[in-house]
Amino acid sequence: MALVEQQLYSRVQHIASLFPNDLERAVYQDAALTWRMPYWDWALVPSDGSAPFMDEFGWEDITIYGPNGLQDISNPLYSYHFGEREMFDVRSTQFQQRLFMLFTSYNNYATFSSTQYRQEGNETTYESIEGIHDSLHSIIGERGHMDYIMYSAFDPIFFLHHANVDRLVSMWQALNPRSWVTPWPATGSTFTSYEGQILDAGTDLTPFYATTDGQFWNSNLARDTRSFGYVYDDTANVSLMDVSDDAALGTLRSVISRKYGNSVQWLGVERPTPGGIDGDGVDRIAVERFRKAASATGQFIPDLSADARLLHAPQSATLGARDSYVEWIANIRLPRKAVLQPTSLLFFIGDVPYNSKVWKDSPNLVGSFGIFSMPTATSSTSQITGTLPLTAALKKMVAAKFVASMDLEAMGPYLERNLKARVLDVNGRVVDPRSLGLSITVASAFVRPPSKETEFPVWGPLVTRFTLVGPSSPRHPRRRL
Numbered sequence: 001m002a003l004v005e006q007q008l009y010s011r012v013q014h015i016a017s018l019f020p021n022d023l024e025r026a027v028y029q030d031a032a033l034t035w036r037m038p039y040w041d042w043a044l045v046p047s048d049g050s051a052p053f054m055d056e057f058g059w060e061d062i063t064i065y066g067p068n069g070l071q072d073i074s075n076p077l078y079s080y081h082f083g084e085r086e087m088f089d090v091r092s093t094q095f096q097q098r099l100f101m102l103f104t105s106y107n108n109y110a111t112f113s114s115t116q117y118r119q120e121g122n123e124t125t126y127e128s129i130e131g132i133h134d135s136l137h138s139i140i141g142e143r144g145h146m147d148y149i150m151y152s153a154f155d156p157i158f159f160l161h162h163a164n165v166d167r168l169v170s171m172w173q174a175l176n177p178r179s180w181v182t183p184w185p186a187t188g189s190t191f192t193s194y195e196g197q198i199l200d201a202g203t204d205l206t207p208f209y210a211t212t213d214g215q216f217w218n219s220n221l222a223r224d225t226r227s228f229g230y231v232y233d234d235t236a237n238v239s240l241m242d243v244s245d246d247a248a249l250g251t252l253r254s255v256i257s258r259k260y261g262n263s264v265q266w267l268g269v270e271r272p273t274p275g276g277i278d279g280d281g282v283d284r285i286a287v288e289r290f291r292k293a294a295s296a297t298g299q300f301i302p303d304l305s306a307d308a309r310l311l312h313a314p315q316s317a318t319l320g321a322r323d324s325y326v327e328w329i330a331n332i333r334l335p336r337k338a339v340l341q342p343t344s345l346l347f348f349i350g351d352v353p354y355n356s357k358v359w360k361d362s363p364n365l366v367g368s369f370g371i372f373s374m375p376t377a378t379s380s381t382s383q384i385t386g387t388l389p390l391t392a393a394l395k396k397m398v399a400a401k402f403v404a405s406m407d408l409e410a411m412g413p414y415l416e417r418n419l420k421a422r423v424l425d426v427n428g429r430v431v432d433p434r435s436l437g438l439s440i441t442v443a444s445a446f447v448r449p450p451s452k453e454t455e456f457p458v459w460g461p462l463v464t465r466f467t468l469v470g471p472s473s474p475r476h477p478r479r480r481l
Helices: 002-017 022-032 085-105 109-113 129-141 157-175 246-260 284-296 304-311 356-361 391-399 408-418
Strands: 061-066 069-074 204-209 216-218 325-335 343-349 365-371 383-389 419-425 439-448 463-469
Touching: 002 022, 085 129, 085 157, 085 246, 085 383, 085 391, 109 129, 129 157, 129 365, 129 383, 157 246, 325 391, 325 408, 343 356, 343 391, 356 365, 356 419, 365 383, 391 408, 408 419, 408 439, 408 463, 419 463
Parallel strands: none
Antiparallel strands: 061 069, 204 216, 325 383, 325 439, 343 365, 343 419, 439 463
């Protein structure tokens, strides 16, 4: 990414030098010196409730201004079909939840950074920035360049996506400066390393040279973005390699909460909320949209007559007790070699539509998890992990009165009856989850909200409640899909 940024920087300087007017050229050259790679924050929802895409995306032609003055060109974004805004909202909320959970409950770089399953770690720390990164490739790709490891870098959005991941890693580093790369055996071979070789923070990141005398970059040398001549607004006032002062870290936590905490239940905390979202974090517009979709597609929604006793549960428990609330997540694990092509795991509340072609646009789709993979000759026995937060979708179910509350007594049995998982390969074919050695468990945790915006919520231990897919056990019985 740094190499591409260097090349683009060079092109920006060249274009700025082409303006014929001396005064205008000087203005653009000064601006060009400050250019850095832009990023796309795919988890940030506009605070005013506006569409996530610019109006210009719908224009067949656009007018640009450059060294040759005003020019009309074909809009390169015009012909792409972006899909329903509602489904983008679902996915943005999903990534908000995943990021916020990473920032607030993961403080070990090994688990934060990689989908690699580590048996000696906590069985419930399945999320990672790599897993979120992979899911974005899957959602953006849809059988296009971004869906395939070999070709994804040919899509310009690849670099906007990776620049954002770089920013998010920097923010996590500032919060956890004492946790970094630890020695671990390679899960596969490359031209310069072999499977099983112990890699650490000093391992050469070939083929990228850091100096003219032949020294390669390594994780330690690349640990701080300032080594590459840039810093993000979010991390400009904090250190990525040492503990920052409390005020600076408090500001960073506040920024993270404002940007990515909208889908979380904030109880007893005064905080700004985007338009259409109440103080309890429930998007009333989304709830109404969900209710209408449920009415129009009744076959997709569970028969709620079986849940009559839950609907009469005390409503005071709807969003949890004053001092805590319940987070619900699905934990995913499968053998790395079981999936050799891009694959999507889809989660639904209620009946799954018969036609798999409409699954990704179904109104009862809770979320999706993308596996970014390719054919490989490795014989690795390693496993990959991931997490899908369920809380935001379940809050809509509660607000729409499909279930009484988020509490264990109400939501646990409801999920056991109604949560469904399906798998699609890159060509849209349905795959039996059990053929992959896939394990999906559903877990919950009590979370105590912060007393002020400069703090994070405090997570209690995650407890596995039941097994959705995978081998059964006395404590976590398997149930039918």
